[in-house]
Amino acid sequence: MAADEFEYISWLRARTPAHPRVLVGPGDDCAVLAPGTRPQLVTTDMLMDGVDFVLADAGPRRAGWKAMAVNLSDIAAMAGVPVAAVVAVALPAGERRLAEELYAGLRAAADAFAVPVVGGDTNAWAGPLVVSVTLLGEATDRGPVTRAGARPGDWVFVTGPCGGSLLGRHLAVAPRVREALALHAAADLHAMIDVSDGLAADLGHILAESRCGAVLSAAAVPVHPDAVARGRETGKSPLDHALGDGEDFELVFTVSPADGERLLREQPVPGLALTKIGECVDQGLWIEDAGTRRPLAPAGWAHEV
Amino acid sequence: MAADEFEYISWLRARTPAHPRVLVGPGDDCAVLAPGTRPQLVTTDMLMDGVDFVLADAGPRRAGWKAMAVNLSDIAAMAGVPVAAVVAVALPAGERRLAEELYAGLRAAADAFAVPVVGGDTNAWAGPLVVSVTLLGEATDRGPVTRAGARPGDWVFVTGPCGGSLLGRHLAVAPRVREALALHAAADLHAMIDVSDGLAADLGHILAESRCGAVLSAAAVPVHPDAVARGRETGKSPLDHALGDGEDFELVFTVSPADGERLLREQPVPGLALTKIGECVDQGLWIEDAGTRRPLAPAGWAHEV
Numbered sequence: 001m002a003a004d005e006f007e008y009i010s011w012l013r014a015r016t017p018a019h020p021r022v023l024v025g026p027g028d029d030c031a032v033l034a035p036g037t038r039p040q041l042v043t044t045d046m047l048m049d050g051v052d053f054v055l056a057d058a059g060p061r062r063a064g065w066k067a068m069a070v071n072l073s074d075i076a077a078m079a080g081v082p083v084a085a086v087v088a089v090a091l092p093a094g095e096r097r098l099a100e101e102l103y104a105g106l107r108a109a110a111d112a113f114a115v116p117v118v119g120g121d122t123n124a125w126a127g128p129l130v131v132s133v134t135l136l137g138e139a140t141d142r143g144p145v146t147r148a149g150a151r152p153g154d155w156v157f158v159t160g161p162c163g164g165s166l167l168g169r170h171l172a173v174a175p176r177v178r179e180a181l182a183l184h185a186a187a188d189l190h191a192m193i194d195v196s197d198g199l200a201a202d203l204g205h206i207l208a209e210s211r212c213g214a215v216l217s218a219a220a221v222p223v224h225p226d227a228v229a230r231g232r233e234t235g236k237s238p239l240d241h242a243l244g245d246g247e248d249f250e251l252v253f254t255v256s257p258a259d260g261e262r263l264l265r266e267q268p269v270p271g272l273a274l275t276k277i278g279e280c281v282d283q284g285l286w287i288e289d290a291g292t293r294r295p296l297a298p299a300g301w302a303h304e305v
Numbered sequence: 306m307a308a309d310e311f312e313y314i315s316w317l318r319a320r321t322p323a324h325p326r327v328l329v330g331p332g333d334d335c336a337v338l339a340p341g342t343r344p345q346l347v348t349t350d351m352l353m354d355g356v357d358f359v360l361a362d363a364g365p366r367r368a369g370w371k372a373m374a375v376n377l378s379d380i381a382a383m384a385g386v387p388v389a390a391v392v393a394v395a396l397p398a399g400e401r402r403l404a405e406e407l408y409a410g411l412r413a414a415a416d417a418f419a420v421p422v423v424g425g426d427t428n429a430w431a432g433p434l435v436v437s438v439t440l441l442g443e444a445t446d447r448g449p450v451t452r453a454g455a456r457p458g459d460w461v462f463v464t465g466p467c468g469g470s471l472l473g474r475h476l477a478v479a480p481r482v483r484e485a486l487a488l489h490a491a492a493d494l495h496a497m498i499d500v501s502d503g504l505a506a507d508l509g510h511i512l513a514e515s516r517c518g519a520v521l522s523a524a525a526v527p528v529h530p531d532a533v534a535r536g537r538e539t540g541k542s543p544l545d546h547a548l549g550d551g552e553d554f555e556l557v558f559t560v561s562p563a564d565g566e567r568l569l570r571e572q573p574v575p576g577l578a579l580t581k582i583g584e585c586v587d588q589g590l591w592i593e594d595a596g597t598r599r600p601l602a603p604a605g606w607a608h609e610v
Contacts, residue, residue: 023344024451027514029382029498030346030442032449039328040345041335044439045426046393073496088351088437127432132393134349134439137335144337146329193334209332248568 018056019116021083031118033084033136037277039144040266041137041232043074044217049128050291053171054145060098062171063129064105070196071247072113072175078144079184080095082177087120099298111175145253150191150210154280155260159183159272160250162199163227163242170247177268180251186268192253200296204285216243216278216296217287224248243287244298253281310558316451324421326388335336338389338441344449346442348379354433365403367476368436374478375438377418378554381482382487382499383449385442387418395435404568406445407436418482447489450558455496455515458587460565464488464577467504467556468532468547475552477554484574491573497558503551503599509590511557521548521583523594523603529553548592548601559585 020184024032047067049055054065068085075082087106091099110117150156159176176194183189190253191206199221206280207213227241234241255263263274287296329337352372354360359366373390381385392411396404404427415422420440464481481499488494496511504526512518523544534547539546561567566578592601 024449028451028453029379030348030385030449032383032444032451033345033347035443037341037344038340040338040340040441042389042392042424042441043335044391044437046395046428046437047437048428048430048432048435050393051395051428051430066484074334078337078358080335081321084347086347086349086350086439088439090351090353090356090435099562100518119347119349121437123351123353123356125353125356127353127435128357130351130353130395130432130437131433132349132351132426132435132437134347134391134393136347137338139337144329144335146333146337148333225422285317 015188020047039139041080044134045070046132057144060101063104065109065130066107068109069173071133076177076180081181082137083116088132093124130153144191145192147206147209148250150254154254156278161222161224162248163224164230165247167226180270190254195248195250196246200243213281213283215286220277321571336401344444346385349439353363365406366410370414371408372436373414376438377480380442380498381485387420387442389423391424393437395586409516444556450497452514455559459559461583466527467530467553468529469535470552472531487574492564495559500553503549507549518586518588520591525582
């Protein structure tokens with residue numbers, strides 16, 4: 001971990017709260033964590049100026065928030081508990097203020113989930129801002145929820161409305177970490193994913209790993225007001241935006257019909273409107289609209305012949 | 306973990322060897338590892354085209370090797386055992402062959418230390434290549450060796466000759482993972498670091514964390530032939546190159562005089578020439594040449610007044 005220009009090790013040290021598992025924090029060759037007792041989760045996401053955010057518009061603080069939050073969302077997607085983060089950045093040379101603001105955004109998202117930033121690598125260059133976060137977590141006693149456990153007959157749920165995130169929500173990511181833990185405690189989650197690529201595409205990832213299909217109900221998909229606004233700009237339907245836009249960072253999951261009925265009846269997570277959007281079938285990914293079923297690209301998993 | 310353009314999850318899956326601790330590998334929201342029993346190590350390093358390598362000269366395979374190897378070197382610096390890696394990359398758009406070669410280099414370095422690549426994030430953009438590796442490891446039963454344990458009277462060692470790495474060795478990084486473990490088993494290592502910033506600067510990091518100083522012997526510092534070659538190009542002395550260049554990825558460590566004498570006598574690591582280059586003192590960083598002692602920048606730690 002070498003640092004150029006903006007030496008933020010002392011900055012990190014002063015701002016990283018004590019954490020019982022952190023034995024050695026920022027400033028050595030590696031961070032050292034006390035061993036955990038549960039399966040460990042590891043995820044990494046790299047964000048680039050001009051691709052994942054436009055720095056001139058978003059500002060470094062929101063870029064930092066997003067970089068940490070999308071990783072938290074990956075931990076949420078497995079119903080895990082985030083434990084510690086490391087951050088590697090390539091900073092535009094000479095932009096110390098940018099570095100501080102970026103770090104403040106990273107720190108704010110980490111603080112919201114009591115995650116210490118235990119190390120990093122700070123570099124300067126002539127290129128655009130790049131920030132790469134790796135987040136460590138651990139599973140609960142119920143184990144991690146993978147993408148691979150959906151089965152025909154399962155009900156498919158989403159934790160909130162989708163579409164139009166480009167209007168601002170794609171920066172103000174609210175990772176569903178606590179919600180995922182509450183859901184995992186309340187029901188036997190067969191498979192789960194967070195909506196980053198798009199509701200249909202991410203459900204497609206579940207179907208591919210689980211080797212089954214699904215039928216969605218067009219009328220049931222919760223459409224965000226931003227999807228309606230985006231539709232007025234693009235001419236596409238709000239439903240298309242809800243299914244295709246991505247970066248909503250809601251959770252899509254499947255459960256047995258019995259658990260599904262109970263979740264709908266009890267709505268066990270305060271403030272979270274759980275919506276049943278479809279059911280798993282043998283193969284393909286379909287959408288039903290006014291009694292008509294049509295394939296929804298991407299097609300999901302098809303049995304090999 | 307979203308992937309653009311070059312979808313390398315299936316590539317990763319086909320090429321990641323089975324590992325007893327990997328419960329879920331590439332292709333889910335997080336990788337899942339079985340919990341370990343020893344303290345965990347975490348390190349991250351980001352490399353950028355034009356800063357850490359010149360892609361047009363080095364080629365993507367050597368860039369990949371370096372990106373993995375510098376992280377392995379950080380695990381070595383704490384005498385740890387590498388366990389698993391995740392890789393995030395920003396690829397120049399449309400360069401699928403580059404991506405495959407880069408990954409082959411990453412994989413080759415990881416394979417050399419039986420490290421599975423358990424996840425990643427592959428992105429494409431209009432900018433230069435950026436590759437960020439996070440490596441997880443674990444300490445041995447003797448615990449991790451930090452930078453903070455050096456004390457006045459300690460002997461200072463280096464594991465090999467330094468200087469002139471820019472002539473090629475800065476790409477062909479040979480991380481001292483096995484050597485560090487052998488040293489850790491053979492002696493009570495008080496403090497250790499790998500030479501990335503430069504022999505003097507990295508020893509300075511040990512001194513700062515340990516709150517002591519050191520005196521080096523100019524005649525004892527092992528000078529690499531590349532340092533002599535570089536000196537002919539730059540006009541600087543080979544010793545200056547050995548002390549200042551960095552990216553040698555040798556280990557600098559301190560031990561008690563009794564352990565130091567034994568290490569010199571027994572040379573317990575086959576193929577590794579351990580060299581005593583100095584001794585720790587109360588404060589400052591000095592070099593002695595033909596009986597004259599002068600301060601060596603960076604000055605190392607000085608007692609605050």
